[in-house]
Every structure is written in C-alpha cells, then in structure tokens.
Amino acid sequence: MNVLRIYFSALWRDSTSPCPWALCDDSGAVLQQGLSPLASMPKTYHCIGILSADRVLMFTAPQPPGNQRRWQAALPFIAEEHALTDPDDIHAVPAATSQADTMAVSVIAKSWLKQIVAATTEARLPLRRLIAETLMPDLSAASWTLVWDGSSGFLRTSPTTGLTLDSGDHETPPLALLLSLTAAGTHPPRQIELRQIQSADVAVSPAQDLPGWNLPVPLVRGEAWDWQRAPIPEAIPNLLWGDFAPPMRLFESLPKLRPVLFILLAAFIIEVVGTHIEWAILAQEKHALTQQQEHIFHAAFGDDSTLVDAPLQMQRNLAASRHAAGVADTTDLIPLLDSAAQVIGTLNAGSLRSLNYDSGKLELDLKLAQSVDFDALTKKLQSRGLKVRTSDMHDLGDGTSQAKLTLSLEALQ
Template sequence: MSLLRIRCHLLEEPLSCQWIWIGDDGLPLTGEGQIADLPKNASSVQLIIPAAQVLLTRARLPDAARRQTGSVLAFAVEEEMLREPDANQVSWIGSAGDEGILAAVDKKGLTECLDALQAAAIPVDEIYCETLLLPWTPGEWSFAWDGQEGFVRTGEFEGGATDCGDDASPPLSLHLMLEDAERHGARPASIVLYTVEPEGAMTFEGSAGGTMKNPAAAPDIEAWQRVLSIPVYIAGTWDWRRAPQSSISLLQERKRWPFFSGLFSRLRPAVWIGAAALVIHSLAVAADWALLANEERTLHQQMETRFRTIFPAAVAVVDPALQMRRKLAEARHAAGVPDTADFLPMIKTVGPELNELAPGSLRAVSYDSGRITLELAAEEGLANRIAAQLRENDLSVDINPAPADAGGGVIVLVVRTP
C-alpha cells in the first residue's frame, strides 16, 4: 500500500510543502514544492503540521464537550491563543488525569491547505502534529534539535515548540518547561535528544533514489546538562518522513482506520452495481404489483358482470362473491335443499372432530346465521388440534377468550363457513 506523507506550513503564501512517497515496493521518493506538483493516487495520505503551528494544552472540560471540534472547544484555549475563538480549529486528543488535552491550529490555514489538496485530487486521510511523532518513553522527555531551535514531547499527548538556543545554551523555553514540571511534581528523569536536519539544509542523494538532508550537529551535551540540571542523552537522528505512524490524529472526525483508507473508491463499482440492481428490483416489484392489481380489478369486474347477468334486478353490487353465496343459499332454501351454512350440514361436519373431547367437555353449542359457537372445557393444545382439523374441512375457525361468567379453563371456538 502506497503512502504519501506531506509536511506543510499552514501560514505560508503560496502554500508549499515537503513530502515523501513510499510505494508498494517500500522505496521512498522525497521532494518539496507546490501542492499541485505532489504525487497522486496514494493509498493513504497523511498531513503533518509543524510543531510550531500546533498548540497542545490542558483544559478542564465537561464530559459532553470531549471528542468534539469547533467553537465549543475553541473557547477553552481562547486565553492562550490570544485571538478570536472562531479563528482556531481545536480538537480533543486525549486525557491527562482529570484534564483534557486539546490541540489548536489556525483554522484558516488548515482549511486552505485541505482545500488545496482536495483541488489537487489528494484527499487527506490523517492529520498529525509533528510533535507527537517523536518517540516517547514515560519518565523521559524527547527533544528534537535542528541546531538552532526545536520541539519537545513531554507526554503521550503533550509537548510544544521551543525558542532558539545554541551549541552551549539550550533554549530558554525548555529550561522554563522543566521548572514548571518540577513545581507540579512531573519533572522527567532525563531528556533524550534527537538531531534533525534544519529546513533549507543542503541535500544529497539517498541510497533509495530520493533526497536526504544533512542532520544538525549535536550540541555540547555537558554544557546543556549544567544549564538544565538534568541528564541529556543523544539518541541519534530523527526525520518526520520516516517516523512511525501515530495513532493520535488532530482531527478526530477525519480519523479512519488504515483498512478503510480508500475503501469507498475501491468499492465504487460494486456500489453502482448494487444500486442498479436495487433500482431494477424496485421497478420489477412495482410492475408486478401493478399487474396483480389490474388482474384483481378484472376478476372483480367479471364476477360483477356474471352476478348482474344472473340477477339483473340487483340494485348495487359491492361484493359479488358474498352476494352470490347469499343468493345461492336463498335458492336452495326455496327449493327445500339445505345450504352448507345451515345448522345441520355444519354440525354434521363439526361433530366428528369433537370425538377427542372427554365427556362433559362440551359446555355449550349455539348457532346463528352460518356460525356455530362451541364452549369447550379443554386444554389449549386440544382446542388448537380441533381447530386445525376443522380448517382442513374448509371451515373458518377463530379461538376467542371465554366470557367472564364461564369460569376458568373454558375455550370458545367460533366456526364459520368460508
């Protein structure tokens, strides 16, 4: 998976940046210039903001304000930023005790940078602070030094840029940070120093085909230790281009797991195919529903026509099937022939299915207009079996609650002709 890592100064006009491209083969290619000239089509794109352009600070926050960005958190750093809250993009990135750690950057500069990258068809997946890319071990501070100035990482989520120093004198801000940490009982046991190449240093060809820069010379460690009153160790060189990927993203809402980086673009053909299939399926369902509705109307019209042909004196035809059954019953009764909805034919069908009942279980039988009501003193399972057997004989059966005066254990079956 290819990676494009970009280090961009937000406040420069026009925007320029340094970058490194690591291809699928693992070989790096580095460069610097305008955003429009950056390599395209990387699987993952990371934006690195210089340490001097990110303020990492503590603030006491209500639980509801955490994991938010925008004006709510911007007010928490208003005094430290000395500018209008709307001018800052502030994010909650972690906790230290009962305090939250906030990261604040210039909103206008960040927006312009992201817009420029978007216009160049380079969507950013992650946004990191250079400070939090430094290696860090609990109990120690990590300090990056370019020969004149640098930045320090004091905790998992904390750190900041320092002012200038020289070979014999460490930055004054670093000395003041140590004094403040001592007052709060958080003074480190030592400082691990990394040398980095200063911006604009002379470049030379790297072994992988890219360009590298001359790292800064290490300062006088003994002089620094005397001024700072703390052990200082040189840990070698450090380069943001090759720093391990951090899990601390400045903008939480833009954070994505590497697995999902570029996932939508890879799945776009499948999404279009799925959408097309869904549309076709919806059209087919709608067409089938319309066809069935048309068939229902046709059948109803045919039944109504047949009914009016047989009974031309009918005034209104609402339900031709029901009205036909009623006319048929009237014709049978007029001819002295029993109808299937009469009591005797129905009880003849119902009676044999009640053989499983114990003697005395049939509490009451009533008949009214093609409906027989049975009150059974039986278990629910037996009543359900009787209902199923009656339905097999083309009868409609409902199981109703027993009346209040019937006592417990009574089940009511209502049997009708279809």
C-alpha cells in the same frame, strides 16, 4: 496501501506554495519524495498532513463541567488566553490525558487550516488525517523527547502535549526548555532524549557531541529524526476535528476488497450475459415452434385461413371437422355424460344436487356422507379417462360433506 505524507510548515501560504512530501508504502519505506505544490504531488487513496511544531500550540487545562457538546463549544474561548488571538480564528482540538478531569488542547489558526483543506480538495488529494509533528517522536517512560537541528526544534513532554523550541545553540539551551523543566517542579523527566533532525546534505553521527547545556536532567542521544520515515501511531489526535472532520467513507476498505469486488463483478456479468443468451435461445425456440404450428395449421386447413391463435383455432377446427363427420369431440356434453354417468349412477339418491356444462367442462355439485368418499369417487372417475378437479369442499354440519367436481375428457373415448 501507499500513503502520501505532506509537510505543512509556517512557510506554506496557499495552493501555489511548494511543500515537502513523501510517498510511503505500508511498511513506512519512502517510495518517492519531493518539494512541489499540492497539484503536482502523486495522487493516492490516502493522505496525511503533518503540521510543523511552530504551527500548533499545545497546553493542558481542566475539563469544563457539563456535557461534552457544551464544553467543546467553549474550547476556543478557553484557548484564547493561551493563543492570544480572536476566538473566531481558533480551531481547538481536545485530547485525553493521564490525569482525571484534565484535557490536552491543540490550537491551530482556523483560517490557515481552511486554506489547507481547500487546497488539498482542489488538488484532489484525499486528506483524511492531519497531525502535529510534535507528537510523532517516540516517547520513553518518564522521559521527554527533544528534536533539534542546532538552533531550533520541538519538545514532546507527554503523549498529547509538546512545544516548539527556538533561540538556542550548542552552548545555550532554548529558553522554553528551561521553563518547561522549571514548570515540572518535583516531577521532572528521568532523562531527555535528543534526536537530531535528519538532513539530506548533513549526516548525523551517533558519536556527535551533545550540546553543552548543563541541564538538571541527563541529556542522551537518540536516533536521527526524519518525519518522512517516522511511524505514525493511531493514538495521535487527528486535528481534522469538529467542523473540519472529513466525511464518512462508506467504502473505507475498498482497496483491500477490490480483488473480491472484481470477482463478484465478473460473476455478475457472466450471469447477466448467460441469462440473456438463454432467453435469446428460448425466444428463438418459441419462434420456431410457433412457425411450425402455423405451418401445420395451414397444411391442414388451407392458406386462406386467418391465423391468430394456432392451438386454439386448431382445437376448434378439429372439433368442427369431427362434428361434420358425425364423430363426438372431447368437448361435447354427450361424451362427458357417458363417461361420468356409470360412476355417478352408483351414488345414493339425492347425492347429485346440480349439474352444469360450459366450454367442454361438466361441473357436478355433489353431497356425500364423508369427505373421504370424494377421494374414492375421484379415483373412479379418473379410471374412466376423466380429468377431475375438486373445489369448494365443506362440511354441511349434518354429518355430510358437499363439494364441486369439474370434469373434462382427457382423450376421445
């Protein structure tokens, strides 16, 4: 996934201000780079803002007592004495340190940060992370890292703290560096690694002379510094914190899942299209079957007949024709009784409690000695060509069972 790095220095004022940028791939290789306003930068899924060291003030302070929500609200007032500005314009971001009950605090001007967030939003650049350049260089154990361009730069003193440096040259060290070494007291760094800022028009040679600063700790040369290509560890605090925290992304991994989602979407479309085609075929077959039924009905009973429900009207007309010819129909009472009487007549007296006939169905209310007797009776009736449906079976409590049998003829006997 490509990542757009945007460098915000003290020269940036608003959305019209040009600023350096670099489009990098997953390995950190620079694909494109340039200097332009935000609206002219390449659009990508993920953007990281990098603030120059002189825009972020860092210090350590004792962690206030109480719960986290209460002391987080007090951070701007804690930072006031260090930033020397109105607390209402202070955006303070806490970070853990190696010392218990001590926190590192990064301070940014809230009004300037609001402009960055508003400008990137207007330019449709999804700014999800904002970090200080001060914390980007690698930090060796018991060492400090100094990034220098010959007259200014910045110093990283710990995983979560650093400071900006100015007013120095090849012979005179920056005053802030000397003060930091003095403040370290009996715990100075083992060495200071100097990384020269990489410039497009000035090549940095490993054999280039080190500044003659005569420091109390060794000064060693490191690799050239280039914010465009430097790795960005996840441990670097995100300055988009608190009120500036980006909204949660429900589909943070969408680019990685995109091929799978496309496959699922294609399968869903195929399923929907296939279902519609199947329903269309079934609807066509139903229509053809209905037309065939209507054609048979009109051929049998004439075209003058009003047709509403072909199967029902065919059954009724067929029954009427049989009655007119003196032939019993399957829905008549007599054929049903004739088929059932030979089986029901073998039951004990009093077994048949009631008999009802309605719409071609004969309902018998029977009382038998055991419930298993109903199974045997059902098989006998079915052998006579009857459809049998048993319902409402229950035990009477006197050793007998009662149930209702609904009978209908399967075919004309």
